[in-house]
Amino acid sequence: MSKRQDILDAASRLFTENGARATSTKSIAVEAATSEALIFKYFGTKERLLEEIIKKGYQEAAKTILPNLNEKDALAYILKIIEIPRILVDANPIFWKMQYKIMGLNAISQKYHDNFMRPCFERLEQSFSELKYESSELEAQLLLIYIDGMWRHFARLQEDVKKEEELTKLMKQKYNKK
Known part of the structure; x- marks a missing residue:
């Protein structure tokens, strides 16, 4: 090394x-x-070192979730997006725990995260619109709030995989009923 x-x-x-x-x-x-x-x-500088770690972390994250983002069917895309917090934290727990700790105090960290999530919002809004949700924009925002809260929860607690899977399954059931 x-x-x-x-x-x-x-x-x-x-x-x-x-x-x-x-x-x-x-x-x-x-x-x-x-x-x-x-x-x-x-x-x-220490700030550039931190930015390098953040940049690499999000590059790895993008590669990890790319298969989930290529889904063409609207409902299938929504169900795949719900899995992202668990997939990301399980794939790189140290990076996501670091992000959990620093994001509120670090503008660079927040900027990378916002850029990472932006395409998901656009595709979610489109998916909810295709599925005839009354307010596709608000539904997309709500689901991204869930996703943001769940990756933070998983990163902070680093629970067992079974519990993470149960929470993910429960959320998927909510959207799979429509």
Whole structure:
């Protein structure tokens, strides 16, 4: 493994444990068994290091959920979207726990998340419209609020997979009845 990757891994662990503000470059250097100078050489600032972790996390997330986003049928798309919080957190629990901890205090983190979710809103609105929901825009917003709350819940508690699956199944049942 490269020193650059060691720094990214160490920073991810520390940002997850302590939050971004409470994590110093010195503590990252100690955790990565390297020097602060090398951190600054690779990333310039702690903020750029954090942004690199966030960017990579969302790139991985996009690859993970891409099969769910290609669904053509409106109801099938909605049911696939409901699975996203569980799929994402299970695939990369450290990243999503870090996001849970820092998103409220970090504009970069929020920006990446908003950009990541934007296409889902547009497709959800279209899907609810196709299914003749009275207010497709509000229904799409409501489902995204659920999704946002569930990934945070799963990331924070990191419950057992069975409980996550039960919650996901229950939500899917609500939309599968129409």
